[in-house]
Amino acid sequence: MNQYAIAAIGGDQPGIVAALGEALLEVGGNIDDSSMTILGGHFAMLLVVNAEISRDELHESIRPVAEQYDLLLEVRPATRHPFSDEDRDDYVVAAYGPDKPGLVSTLSRVLADARANITDFGSRLGADNTFAMWFNVSLADGTDVDALGDRLNTAGRDMKLDVRLYRAEAEEL
Helix, strand or coil, rough: EEEEEEEEEEEEECCHCCCCCCCHHHHHCEEEEEEEEEECCCEEEEEEEECCCCCCHHHHHHHHHHHHCCCEEEEECCCCCCHHHHHHEEEEEEEEEEEECCHHHHHHHHHHHHEEEEEEEEEECCCCCCCEEEEEEEEECCCHHHHHHHHHHHHHHHHHEEEEEECCCHHCC
């Protein structure tokens, strides 16, 4: 079985997910992992798919859907990420404060320096110019969680952010 990563981006419209799902089903493709969202009116989707066919055959099978919905499409072979085999713990970093440049890069740098793997990220700008963001992170065993929380709080305080780090419960992921 071959594993592929598929990315599709384009203007949002009804039917995209159904059409891509049906095209994958027609060639025996199985969606193992996915993330789909609307960002400012733009549809964005990432899939990890298993299929018995080649990358080129998979691309050709979903190309008509991409053309119909005017999607930018990319299909690549996928391999298991090295962090997948490590013993890691899941945490959530939540932060909010006044919007300004550098908020995401500041906290993500602290996480990168701690060798945290960001497994999901989201953000929203509120009507009152409050920026909220959340990171789902995977931490290697042995990570000093208290020290990481202190570094995140220090970085957040410098940016006028309220930052919280807490262990993720399975039902929250």
